[in-house]
Amino acid sequence: ASANIGVVGLAVMGSNLARNLASREGNTVAIFNRSYEKTRTLLDEHPEAEFVPASTYEEFAASLSKPRTAIIMVKAGRPTDAVIDSLIEVFEPGDIIVDGGNAYFPDTIRREKAVRETGINFVGAGISGGEEGALRGPSIMPGGSDESWVTLGPILKSIAAVAEGEPCVTHVGHDGAGHFVKMVHNGIEYADMQLIAEAYDLIRRATGKTPAEIAEIFAEWNRGELESYLIEITAEVLRQVDAETGKPLVDIILDQAGAKGTGAWTVQTALSLGVPVSGIAEATFARSLSSHPEQRAVAAHLPGPDATGVVDDPDAFIEDVRLALYASKIVAYSQGFDEIRAGAAEYDWNIDLGAISKIWRGGCIIRAQFLNRIADAYAETPDLPVLMSAPYFAEAFTRSQEAWRRVVTAAANAGIPAPAFSSSLSYYDGIRADRLPAALVQGQRDFFGAHTYKRIDKEGTFHTLWSGDRTEIEAVDTH
Numbered sequence: 001a002s003a004n005i006g007v008v009g010l011a012v013m014g015s016n017l018a019r020n021l022a023s024r025e026g027n028t029v030a031i032f033n034r035s036y037e038k039t040r041t042l043l044d045e046h047p048e049a050e051f052v053p054a055s056t057y058e059e060f061a062a063s064l065s066k067p068r069t070a071i072i073m074v075k076a077g078r079p080t081d082a083v084i085d086s087l088i089e090v091f092e093p094g095d096i097i098v099d100g101g102n103a104y105f106p107d108t109i110r111r112e113k114a115v116r117e118t119g120i121n122f123v124g125a126g127i128s129g130g131e132e133g134a135l136r137g138p139s140i141m142p143g144g145s146d147e148s149w150v151t152l153g154p155i156l157k158s159i160a161a162v163a164e165g166e167p168c169v170t171h172v173g174h175d176g177a178g179h180f181v182k183m184v185h186n187g188i189e190y191a192d193m194q195l196i197a198e199a200y201d202l203i204r205r206a207t208g209k210t211p212a213e214i215a216e217i218f219a220e221w222n223r224g225e226l227e228s229y230l231i232e233i234t235a236e237v238l239r240q241v242d243a244e245t246g247k248p249l250v251d252i253i254l255d256q257a258g259a260k261g262t263g264a265w266t267v268q269t270a271l272s273l274g275v276p277v278s279g280i281a282e283a284t285f286a287r288s289l290s291s292h293p294e295q296r297a298v299a300a301h302l303p304g305p306d307a308t309g310v311v312d313d314p315d316a317f318i319e320d321v322r323l324a325l326y327a328s329k330i331v332a333y334s335q336g337f338d339e340i341r342a343g344a345a346e347y348d349w350n351i352d353l354g355a356i357s358k359i360w361r362g363g364c365i366i367r368a369q370f371l372n373r374i375a376d377a378y379a380e381t382p383d384l385p386v387l388m389s390a391p392y393f394a395e396a397f398t399r400s401q402e403a404w405r406r407v408v409t410a411a412a413n414a415g416i417p418a419p420a421f422s423s424s425l426s427y428y429d430g431i432r433a434d435r436l437p438a439a440l441v442q443g444q445r446d447f448f449g450a451h452t453y454k455r456i457d458k459e460g461t462f463h464t465l466w467s468g469d470r471t472e473i474e475a476v477d478t479h
């Protein structure tokens, strides 16, 4: 037994993670893959790394010092269950099995419960940053027990990305908390990407700027408060010229966005928790809309305005779009953190929201300077009910809300779809409203279903006798 950590599953993510682990002082890494071929390839291609290869689960277990700790990086779903079952056979109580794949958090809750009965610890860990992150330092969101964190914490800290001197990993909470937070991270990523795409589309169609010119605008934005990995890569993508046609690559790429499902999970979960993550939902739906060419073809003749001429001062409009993007981004993150807050309450996880914003500052796709502002907001008020109500963000809205309205108006007038921009603005106006038409909805519900309502001026539950003499009676609340 000479290895302190093992990796099961040596496809691209697992082999990069194993190399990352092996490159850090103090780690000796046991490696195992279902078919030995991938193990051999890793050994051949990276003789510099000191791996302890195993060809059976028994050998793998024997090569690990106790408590044995193994990270599974295999296809999510059934393969993960198969590997867990095999590890349980050869591991002992006190050992730790970590699932680093993209598991759906209810599966993680189920697995943790089942594995715990054997006395073995099970940790679902969200790992963000793709192949490059796995190799150079990802952002890691582990759940699981406090006991496993004692052993696992130092190992994960050794391989995580570092942001402002701090490793991008924290013990998120028990059982499925890590995979839950990773799921919401991906949902926020969807919203952030969609907002950037809308900003590009608005500038291009309303001002006629070329992709190369817009690339320079994004590069400029990346030097200010919007500084982020996603803005940076957007400039790179827009700058790219297709070698075959000589056209901007963005004009050659088929405009149908794919998805692997984590955005949909985030929205489905938010719906069941009753949390309005409208920015993430619009971003997910925008991908769905794009990928139905048959529907787009039959709807293409529907009337709409001409986008040209809607903007008379392009530079002013571009600055408005920048401000609208920033404001909408604050809403998207505020909604995402609201979902984490609600998830923590529902599943009884003690999640430090400020710590989450900090571990997203490095290694992951949504890394951005902006996350420091979120950390500041939670440092000031740890139980902040609405993130975007914090003083820093309120000030940002003071600077941006008029521009935001001009951009959403221009989008509507020009017939340019901006679902994430406009739904974020609606959320903003909804959450800050003094009175909402929800009062009327309650009246309607009481009319057709006797669902009752409460009054602003006295305690109790009431019902109006709509089909009778329309007097009000005090009712027993049945809902």
Ligand code: NDP
Binding pocket: 009, 010, 011, 012, 013, 014, 033, 034, 035, 038, 073, 074, 075, 076, 078, 079, 080, 082, 083, 100, 101, 102, 103, 127, 128, 129, 130, 131
């Ligand atoms: P894949 O998802 O392509 O999975 C391939 C690996 O799974 C191989 O090692 C394969 O072994 C193993 N495997 C498949 N079925 C079984 C089984 N029944 N029993 C044992 N092993 C099995 O690999 P990736 O490296 O792309 O991804 C690994 C995990 O990381 C996934 O959960 C994925 O969702 C996640 N991921 C995360 C990313 C991120 O940015 N965080 C990016 C990409 C992936 P064999 O060689 O024998 O076939």
